[in-house]
Amino acid sequence: MLYIVATPIGNLEDITLRAVRILKEADYIFAEDTRVTKKLLNHLEIANTLYRYDEHTKQHQVENIVNLLKEGKNVALVTDAGTPCISDPGYEVVDAALNEGIKVVPIPGVSAMTAAASVAGVSMRRFIFEGFLPKKKGRQTLLKSFADEKRTIMFFESPHRVVKTLKDIEEFMGVKNIVLVREITKIYEEIIRGTTTELIEKFEKQTLKGEFVIIVRGNEQEEKKEKVNKYAKDDYEEEDDYEDEE
Incomplete structure (x- = not known):
């Protein structure tokens, strides 16, 4: 499986219990900046294989990650801080994994x-x-x-x-x-x-x-006027539908 793991954007207490477990259990972790992620992993006392995945390496890493997933490995993708794929690298590998029928699992958490x-x-x-x-x-x-x-x-x-x-x-x-x-x-x-x-x-x-x-x-x-007008229009159309049914 490919896990998309949200990590803290500042306060390290914001890491979820599930995220910690997934980072421990993953066969490989791919990170936007391995130096930044290494600090988090050290804090969590997680020793795991760590590789770089960013705008400069994604061209060849997408294929590498998909191949690992096809071999039955579990891969976790993290960004420097927050949720991957939100103004950060990641959507390309998610797209490639889904196209190959590989299960992609979000591990939700912090987002700025x-x-x-x-x-x-x-x-x-x-x-x-x-x-x-x-x-x-x-x-x-x-x-x-x-x-x-x-x-x-x-x-x-x-x-x-x-x-x-x-x-x-x-x-x-x-x-x-x-x-x-x-x-x-x-x-x-x-x-x-x-x-x-x-x-x-x-x-x-x-x-x-x-x-x-x-x-x-x-x-x-x-926006409020637009909302009120929309609901009024919807109610009016529903009444018309009811009359047509009669």
Whole structure:
């Protein structure tokens, strides 16, 4: 089996009991960065065969992993932190395994996306997740397409690009209400809310540390109207169907 194993994004206590067992029992572990994963395994007192699987090695490692699985070996795939295949390498090997009829098993756990969403205090009934924004090509076009978006939008961002991204959001989407969540599960975990203008002013002259999740509030009032109108329309159509049946 191929196990997709979520690992802590900061606090090592967030590892699940099931994840620990799978990492112990797997014949091979493939990791985005073996040095990072080795620290986790040492903490958990797990001695296991560890290989690298990242953007640079995936071309040949996909075939290697599938061959191991065909031989009856159990393989665990982990990323540096969080859930593999979510803005991290992994989906190619999952796709290849499924195409070969190999069982793929998720070992759920921490994800920066869902952790940030849970403490943002904004509607997550519907949201868009974009991962990391393009650095150049397509960045402006993508942000402009979200200018009138009713749904909540989520991005990942590195600390040295947060202010630039806030400025781009304001330039191409207009002034927006933002939630920044950084250093999730770590000692300096922080939730900061405000407009793009307020947050740019707050952080422009600071040296920022830690990975960020940027949450852009959608137009919740318009979404509520849309929801009410949709349900009203559905009820009306159901009444029409009932009358037709009579």
